Amino acid sequence: MKTTNIKAYGAASPDSDLDQLDIKRRSVTPKDVEIEILYCGVCHSDLHTARNDWGGTIYPTVPGHEIVGKVTQVGNGVTGFKVGDLVGVGCLVDSCRTCESCKKDLEQYCLNGFTGTYNGHEKYLDEQTFGGYSEKVVVDEHFVLKVPTNLDPAAVSPLLCAGITTWSPLRHWKVGKGSKVAVVGLGGLGHMAIKLAKGLGAEVTLFSRSEGKKADAERLGADEVIISTDADQMDSVAGKFDLIIDTVPYIHDINPYVATLTINGTLVLVGYLGELDPMLNSVPLIMGRKSVAGSVIGGIAETQEMLDFCGENNIVSDIEIIKMQDINTAYERMLKSDVKYRFVIDMASLKE
CATH class of the missing domain: 3.40.50.720 (NAD(P)-binding Rossmann-like Domain)
Incomplete structure (x- = not known):
């Protein structure tokens, strides 16, 4: 499968700061959506994964599962999205879709194990998944969400976790x-x-x-x-x-x-x-x-329901926008609860 090298920010080991690195993204398959990442929220899970607090982190690791961006390309079998759409990706990028949980729109409880947005298994490339601290992401359309355009897209990103x-x-x-x-x-x-x-x-x-x-x-x-x-x-x-x-x-x-x-x-x-x-x-x-x-996160249908509800009721997160280059300082501040209430990375800073 063809791949593209893109810029990202990640950790090379449990003890290292996050720094710029290059990762591979797959070319779009017929059901894939390619997304230019505009904003990515910073979750405690990102820090725990980067520092291997839970064990099992595969390095290098690129965190980030509160992704909002614009569609830049779609596969020829995609029906729900088009280039230019404002979309989101949360904690899940795949599941088996055949077990009893998946059939009930409870992909977060997939009996065969869901694929996490980072530190999961990328079945096409047979390597770990890399998250949203990056220029773009390629995701199966089933796991892509429509973002209400009346909301501040930066403040939407933490809704996804x-x-x-x-x-x-x-x-x-x-x-x-x-x-x-x-x-x-x-x-x-x-x-x-x-x-x-x-x-x-x-x-x-x-x-x-x-x-x-x-x-x-x-x-x-x-x-x-x-x-x-x-x-x-x-x-x-x-x-x-x-x-x-x-x-x-x-x-x-x-x-x-x-x-x-x-x-x-x-x-x-x-x-x-x-x-x-x-x-x-x-x-x-x-x-x-x-x-x-x-309870853990939510299924895709339920996440879309929440986004629609937030669009109708003008509900977003309280955020502090940071540059990608300030992520290590943000992690230290997050450990001290020194943020009201979620850091969000402006991914345009990755181009600097």
Whole structure:
């Protein structure tokens, strides 16, 4: 298969800074869409992959799975897109499409393993996939999304991970008018959870350890802020919430939040992967038919639904635009939560 060399930014090892390198992109197959990348959001997963925090990173690695760009070429079998369209690519670029999950538009739970936008397996070239910190990307049209043209394209890019990660549980647990939703943690995921839950008509509460988050949470749409270290405040919302979206990415005690669920309520983990410590107390679960669940990103149809909803309701991420050359500084700032609320790379800077 023919390939093209293009500029990208990536890491050569777990200890190295990200720097410019060349990668190969395949020529378009009949069902492929070639996209010039205009903006790419910066996700915690990018940093974890670059530094091999989860193990299994194949080097060199090029992160980036919050991609917005313009279509520059389409294969002769493509029906849904044309040159010039504004499009997005999220965390998935392929799946088996034949398993029970894929048949239900749940490609993120592909029983044969989905192909990640980076650090996955590029079946055409038999090498790893490279992400959006690059000039362009070639993706099967099934995994390309239409971006509403009324929205700021830079601020759309984080919707493709942070947005869908919080939209999927909101939809699965049928949040709407009259729902009481709480969000744990105010970062890239948390700020989108507030905006989307509010957009769906829910009453929204933020759980935070910091009084300093109150004004910003209310600006984003939260109706109330509860300081999770204040026992009286936590008692005041006991048994209240239909759904809690827990976005905290590190180990923490979820038992105090379970106590704030109503009968049949669910706490869904979208940020933390690993064992719970302290352990989960099953008594409130059993005595109130409460649930602790997990959720990861969303399928393609659901992601398109979210983008359309955001277009209709003028919902985008709060972003800080950076140059590609500043990515290593952005990673250090991200580790300190020093961003409101998502870095987005202006990929025009890669040409400098």
